[in-house]
Amino acid sequence: xxxxxQAPSAGDxxxxxxxxxxxxxxxxxxxxxxxxxxxxxxxGSRVAGVFTQNRFCAAPVTVCREHLxxxxxxxxxxxxxxxxxxxxxxxxxxxxxxxCEKAAALLGCDAQQILPFSTGVIMEPxxxxxxxxxxxxxxxxxxxxxxxxxxxxxxxTDIVAKGVSRVAQIGGKTVTITGIAKGSGxxxxxxxxxxxxxxxxxxxxxxxxxxxxxxxVNRSFNCITVDGDTSTNDxxxxxxxxxxxxxxxxxxxSADYAALRDAVTEVATLLAQAIARDGEGxxxxxxxxxxxxxxxxxxxxxxxxxxxSPLIKxxxxxxxxxxxxxxxxxxxxGVADLDVNRIKLHLGDVxxxxxxxxxxxxxxxxxxxxxxxxxxxxxxxxxxxxxxxTVWTCDFSYDYVKINADYRT
Amino acid sequence: xxxxxQAPSAGDxxxxxxxxxxxxxxxxxxxxxxxxxxxxxxxGSRVAGVFTQNRFCAAPVTVCREHLxxxxxxxxxxxxxxxxxxxxxxxxxxxxxxxCEKAAALLGCDAQQILPFSTGVIMEPxxxxxxxxxxxxxxxxxxxxxxxxxxxxxxxTDIVAKGVSRVAQIGGKTVTITGIAKGSGxxxxxxxxxxxxxxxxxxxxxxxxxxxxxxxVNRSFNCITVDGDTSTNDxxxxxxxxxxxxxxxxxxxSADYAALRDAVTEVATLLAQAIARDGEGxxxxxxxxxxxxxxxxxxxxxxxxxxxSPLIKxxxxxxxxxxxxxxxxxxxxGVADLDVNRIKLHLGDVxxxxxxxxxxxxxxxxxxxxxxxxxxxxxxxxxxxxxxxTVWTCDFSYDYVKINADYRT
Numbered sequence: 001x002x003x004x005x006q007a008p009s010a011g012d013x014x015x016x017x018x019x020x021x022x023x024x025x026x027x028x029x030x031x032x033x034x035x036x037x038x039x040x041x042x043x044g045s046r047v048a049g050v051f052t053q054n055r056f057c058a059a060p061v062t063v064c065r066e067h068l069x070x071x072x073x074x075x076x077x078x079x080x081x082x083x084x085x086x087x088x089x090x091x092x093x094x095x096x097x098x099x100c101e102k103a104a105a106l107l108g109c110d111a112q113q114i115l116p117f118s119t120g121v122i123m124e125p126x127x128x129x130x131x132x133x134x135x136x137x138x139x140x141x142x143x144x145x146x147x148x149x150x151x152x153x154x155x156x157t158d159i160v161a162k163g164v165s166r167v168a169q170i171g172g173k174t175v176t177i178t179g180i181a182k183g184s185g186x187x188x189x190x191x192x193x194x195x196x197x198x199x200x201x202x203x204x205x206x207x208x209x210x211x212x213x214x215x216x217v218n219r220s221f222n223c224i225t226v227d228g229d230t231s232t233n234d235x236x237x238x239x240x241x242x243x244x245x246x247x248x249x250x251x252x253x254s255a256d257y258a259a260l261r262d263a264v265t266e267v268a269t270l271l272a273q274a275i276a277r278d279g280e281g282x283x284x285x286x287x288x289x290x291x292x293x294x295x296x297x298x299x300x301x302x303x304x305x306x307x308x309s310p311l312i313k314x315x316x317x318x319x320x321x322x323x324x325x326x327x328x329x330x331x332x333x334g335v336a337d338l339d340v341n342r343i344k345l346h347l348g349d350v351x352x353x354x355x356x357x358x359x360x361x362x363x364x365x366x367x368x369x370x371x372x373x374x375x376x377x378x379x380x381x382x383x384x385x386x387x388x389x390t391v392w393t394c395d396f397s398y399d400y401v402k403i404n405a406d407y408r409t
Numbered sequence: 410x411x412x413x414x415q416a417p418s419a420g421d422x423x424x425x426x427x428x429x430x431x432x433x434x435x436x437x438x439x440x441x442x443x444x445x446x447x448x449x450x451x452x453g454s455r456v457a458g459v460f461t462q463n464r465f466c467a468a469p470v471t472v473c474r475e476h477l478x479x480x481x482x483x484x485x486x487x488x489x490x491x492x493x494x495x496x497x498x499x500x501x502x503x504x505x506x507x508x509c510e511k512a513a514a515l516l517g518c519d520a521q522q523i524l525p526f527s528t529g530v531i532m533e534p535x536x537x538x539x540x541x542x543x544x545x546x547x548x549x550x551x552x553x554x555x556x557x558x559x560x561x562x563x564x565x566t567d568i569v570a571k572g573v574s575r576v577a578q579i580g581g582k583t584v585t586i587t588g589i590a591k592g593s594g595x596x597x598x599x600x601x602x603x604x605x606x607x608x609x610x611x612x613x614x615x616x617x618x619x620x621x622x623x624x625x626v627n628r629s630f631n632c633i634t635v636d637g638d639t640s641t642n643d644x645x646x647x648x649x650x651x652x653x654x655x656x657x658x659x660x661x662x663s664a665d666y667a668a669l670r671d672a673v674t675e676v677a678t679l680l681a682q683a684i685a686r687d688g689e690g691x692x693x694x695x696x697x698x699x700x701x702x703x704x705x706x707x708x709x710x711x712x713x714x715x716x717x718s719p720l721i722k723x724x725x726x727x728x729x730x731x732x733x734x735x736x737x738x739x740x741x742x743g744v745a746d747l748d749v750n751r752i753k754l755h756l757g758d759v760x761x762x763x764x765x766x767x768x769x770x771x772x773x774x775x776x777x778x779x780x781x782x783x784x785x786x787x788x789x790x791x792x793x794x795x796x797x798x799t800v801w802t803c804d805f806s807y808d809y810v811k812i813n814a815d816y817r818t
Contacts, residue, residue, distance in 0.1 A: 055747045056740025056765075087736040089750075089766025122733020123767050232737050310719065310809070318814030324531020327496040328641050331465025338464045341498075356465075357498025358532050398810050400719070405727030 003285040003374050003394065005277040007160040013147035014165040014176045017201040018042035018241025022141030023153040026134030028127055029082030029120060034153035036131060038138035039077040039197065040107060045241045046206050047074040048213040049115070052234040058086030059096040059126075060116040061233060067100070067112050075109040077237065078138075079117040079154050079195065080131055081182075086232035087123035095128040102132045106139050119156055119182065119195055119233050151180040154195055157403060158182050162274040168202075168263040170256050171246035175202040177263050181221075181271040183234075194221055194275060196236040198267055202260050203242035205250040212261050213238040220268035224276045224392045225307045238264065276392040281399030284316050285375045288391045292382040298335045299389035302380060305333035306391075313396030316376065321367030323352050330380060342383035348376060412694040412783050412803065414686040416569040422556035423574040423585045426610040427451035427650025431550030432562040435543030437536055438491030438529060443562035445540060447547035448486040448606065449516060454650045455615050456483040456524070457622040461643040467495030468505040468535075469525040470642060476509070476521050484518040486646065487547075488526040488563050488604065489540055490591075495641035496532035504535045511541045515548050528565055528591065528604055528642050560589040563604055566812055567591050571683040577611075577672040579665050580655035584611040586672050590680040592643075603630055603684060605645040607676055611669050612651035614659040621670050622647040629677035633685045633801045634716045647673065685801040690808030693725050694784045697800045701791040707744045708798035711789060714742035715800075722805030725785065730776030732761050739789060751792035757785060 019041060026036040041047070049068055051061050067074070078099055085092045100114040107114075118126065141149075151161035163180040183194035204212070217236055242248065249256045277285050288306050293299035306312055309329045315322040326345060330338070345353040348370035352362050370376060428450060435445040450456070458477055460470050476483070487508055494501045509523035516523075527535065550558075560570035572589040588607035613621070626645055651657065658665045686694050697715050702708035715721055718738045724731040735754060739747070754762040757779035761771050779785060 054737060054740035055744070056736045056749050084733070087733045087762060087766050089764050092766060121731075122737060123762065124733075232733075232740060310805075314810050314814045317810065320814065322530070324493070324496045324533075324641075327465045328463060328531060331463035331641060335464070340465050353496060353532065355498050357496050357501060396719075396810060398807050401723050401726065401805060401807050401810060405723045405729065 001283070002160050002278040003282055005160055005274055008148060008151070008163045010145070010148040012165060013151070013163045014167070014178050015144035015147070016176050016178050016199040016241060017144070017243035018045055019199045019239060020142040020144055021146040021150040022138040022143070023146070023149045024134040024137035024141065026080065026130045028080055028130050034149060035081045036134040036138055037079040037150050037153040038103065038135065038142065039150065040142050041075055041239060042241050042243065043073065045074065045239055046204065046209050047115070047237060047239050048210045049235060049237045050213055050217050052232060054232045056087060056232050058084055058118060058233040059088055059092035060085055060118045061235065062093065063096045063100065064115045064117070064235065067115055070112050072110065072112045074115055075113040076103055076107050077115045077117065077197065078103050078135070081154055081156050082120040083118060083124060083126050084120045084122045084233050085118040085126040088125060092126060095126045098128060099131055102135055106135055115237070117195055117233070117235055119154070122232060147178055147180060154180065154182040156182060157280055159278055162271055162278070164267050164270045166263045166267055168259050170202050170244065170249070170260055173244045173246040175200055175244040175246060175260065177267050179267040179271050181275060183275045194234045196221060196268065196271055197239070198237070198264060199239040199241065200260065200264065201241050201244040203244065203246050203248040204240045204260065205248055208249050208252050208257055209238060209240055211252050212264055215261055216265040216268040219265055220272040223390060224272045225304060273392050276394050279394035280403045281397040282394035283397050284395040286316060286393050286395065287377040288393065289377060289388065290380045290382065291388040292385060293387040293389070294385035296387045296389050299387050300391070301335055302330055302333040303389050303391040305329040306378060307393040310396055316371070316395040317397045319368070319371040321347060321364065321371045323347065323367060326378060327353060338382070339384070344381040344383070346379040347371070348373070410692070411569050411687040412691055414569055414683055417557060417560070417572045419554070419557040421574060422560070422572045423576070423587050424553035424556070425585050425587050425608040425650060426553070426652035427454055428608045428648065429551040429553055430555040430559040431547040431552070432555070432558045433543040433546035433550065435489065435539045437489055437539050443558060444490045445543040445547055446488040446559050446562040447512065447544065447551065448559065449551050450484055450648060451650050451652065452482065454483065454648055455613065455618050456646060456648050457619045458524070458644060458646045459622055459626050461641060463641045465496060465641050467493050467527060467642040468497055468501035469494055469527045470644060471502065472505045472509065473524045473526070473644065476524055479521050481519065481521045483524055484522040485512055485516050486524045486526065486606065487512050487544070490563055490565050491529040492527060492533060492535050493529045493531045493642050494527040494535040497534060501535060504537045507537060508540055512544055515544055524646065526604055526642070526644055528563070531641060556587055556589060563589065563591040565591060566689055568687055571680055571687070573676050573679045575672045575676055577668050579611050579653070579658070579669055582653045582655040584609055584653040584655060584669065586676050588676040588680050590684060592684045603643045605630060605677065605680055606648070607646070607673060608648040608650065609669065609673065610650050610653040612653065612655050612657040613649045613669065614657055617658050617661050617666055618647060618649055620661050621673055624670055625674040625677040628674055629681035632799060633681045634713060682801050685803050688803035689812045690806040691803035692806050693804040695725060695802050695804065696786040697802065698786060698797065699789045699791065700797040701794060702796040703794035705796045705798050708791070708796050709800070710744055711739055711742040712798050712800040714738040715787060716802040719805055725780070725804040726806045728777070728780040730756060730773065730780045732756065732776060735787065736762060747791070748793070753790040753792070755788040756780070757782070
């Protein structure tokens with residue numbers, strides 16, 4: 001079950017002026033569920049995106065990149081679940097393009113102004129005819145107060161829908177930031193089957209918007225992992241409709257930029273953490289914080305070595321303070337010339353290891369107490385610099401195996 | 410259950426002239442099992458070793474490196490299970506050294522002529538007094554035809570003991586090569602809690618012996634993975650007692666060298682594969698072969714990305730040909746400028762994917778047929794060079810989680 005995570009209520013997700021959402025049951029893979037979403041953006045909206053680094057990226061990812069590169073105004077996003085349209089070759093590209101064409105015809109714009117997204121099983125043909133049949137239903141459902149249904153429509157193995165809203169004061173105006181995301185397996189840094197859409201009604205220039213999405217993604221979605229598998233389809237989109245009435249933010253050093261950036265980053269971080277909390281089979285939410293490194297890269301290496309280790313994740317599932325496994329992961333993380341005698345390892349508030357071994361003050365009962373909690377922080381002090389990094393993940397349970405062994409059946 | 414792997418019988422493991430083995434119940438962690446081994450080597454024996462690259466290497470690994478660097482004649486190896494003596498700081502070093510001193514006193518040599526090895530739980534104090542009490546029992550048990558008991562005495566979560574013998578004709582003499590190994594979790598390239606001891610009675614020079622162990626380990630133990638966790642204690646030792654009566658092998662280009670090298674490599678490969686077959690919770694044995702790469706390194710990167718993916722390993726456990734997960738792993742393996750449209754993916758004898766998507770000839774029923782087998786080969790053709798690499802691994806089952814969640818209880 002998700003760790004300390006509840007689905008938002010409809011009232012929790014604030015409308016963003018200029019963004020309308022419509023959903024439909026297109027029967028793409030399963031019956032009786034919404035599986036198709038259209039997000040329509042008002043004229044003048046700006047859009048920035050970051051995508052998977054997987055070489056086998058899905059057809060819709062390629063099409064998104066092309067359409068963003070064309071620098072036309074994006075007018076709508078189309079998202080389907082049930083099928084990833086990845087590993088589908090030229091025919092997959094054709095179907096992604098045709099999805100855009102059909103949506104554009106319904107919305108009165110060009111295909112280049114549509115961004116397509118898919119998530120679900122890989123290497124099966126996208127059921128284009130079902131998507132085409134579902135699009136008019138989505139368009140008929142378009143409205144601003146539809147974020148919760150949109151969050152539900154993009155779920156795959158997610159147990160709960162993920163969405164969060166914040167407001168911020170920008171240039172004397174109240175702006176809204178609302179985001180939704182999906183994902184619970186195949187989750188890894190550099191984007192993983194993770195789809196995220198964050199929209200604000202703030203007015204912001206394109207360059208500033210692109211700087212903002214990089215800032216936010218590096219502190220949120222690029223800091224989570226469930227199983228280390230990087231998906232073919234990961235995408236995060238940041239939309240700014242400019243309808244809040246604030247003076248357009250162009251200066252990345254301005255107070256307005258900082259205020260909006262921090263609010264957007266908070267929304268992205270909460271969404272990313274929600275994905276780890278709802279990791280497949282998760283029973284614990286783990287924060288891995290590595291401090292005192294020479295640079296952020298080595299801190300991330302160590303944090304991910306811990307966060308990816310099946311041995312550590314199964315020990316957390318068992319609430320077993322088998323902390324030697326954490327030392328082992330630190331040791332094999334690939335950081336050259338690491339002096340293990342300078343490392344301090346904390347589990348929650350308990351000092352576990354120092355001077356290359358178990359801390360003299362450490363009692364197994366203290367470790368056991370921390371391990372029984374649902375939210376656990378592992379803190380590693382390297383003692384060789386001032387850099388730090390944080391990664392969020394979940395444990396590894398019987399249900400992870402069950403979910404992934406049964407996924408297609 | 411181990412995949413197509415049975416423990417050897419005592420008669421399967423041939424004595425190696427000059428190597429005596431003795432075991433004891435030292436009660437290091439569990440009752441009613443042999444958990445301490447002494448291997449005594451005749452004067453004139455040569456020894457080479459390769460060890461874990463984990464920065465948190467265990468105290469006995471550090472001591473082994475020191476003793477081998479001292480270039481004294483090694484006269485005995487001492488191996489305990491139940492406790493890894495890793496993450497134990499200075500006190501762990503002291504206990505590893507004292508183990509050597511006590512063994513040396515019993516065997517009439519110097520402590521520097523002893524190599525110590527430990528495997529088991531990390532970060533708990535080595536119960537030195539039990540080892541010291543057990544050593545005389547091991548010495549009293551020393552005999553040449555004791556390999557099977559030795560193989561049993563080094564097991565931890567292994568289900569079956571692992572050992573294999575071969576004979577080869579070298580310089581007109583019959584030489585014997587016998588090896589034993591343990592390990593089933595925390596198994597990864599660059600050595601993982603894997604202990605392996607291969608002995609031959611052939612005569613071979615020190616430099617040639619060291620070249621031979623590097624050749625053998627790179628084609629055997631460095632080609633397996635169970636869970637991607639590199640242990641703190643991995644060690645492989647190659648012993649040559651020189652008692653077979655062949656002219657000493659010094660030339661690494663000679664036919665004698667090649668014949669011995671191939672026999673040693675075969676023994677090491679069978680032992681390494683046995684570890685993957687007995688991987689924790691294993692129900693399938695998987696061979697991942699990546700061909701047509703520019704160099705071996707990129708082939709290994711892709712093979713390991715596949716072999717480490719929990720998503721792929723759980724799909725194999727479920728006998729589900731969810732082959733898109735393999736494409737995704739190829740895509741995120743980190744090989745730059747990979748053209749996914751040139752890749753061919755075979756499952757057993759079935760062509761699954763080409764041209765960036767599912768092969769036109771592929772039928773799900775063909776994939777299903779291969780997936781139901783206990784031994785499955787995944788073959789990836791990259792189509793960009795002549796290099797290749799092979800990795801052996803196992804699937805990821807409920808029992809992997811169970812074994813590792815319960816390990817210390």
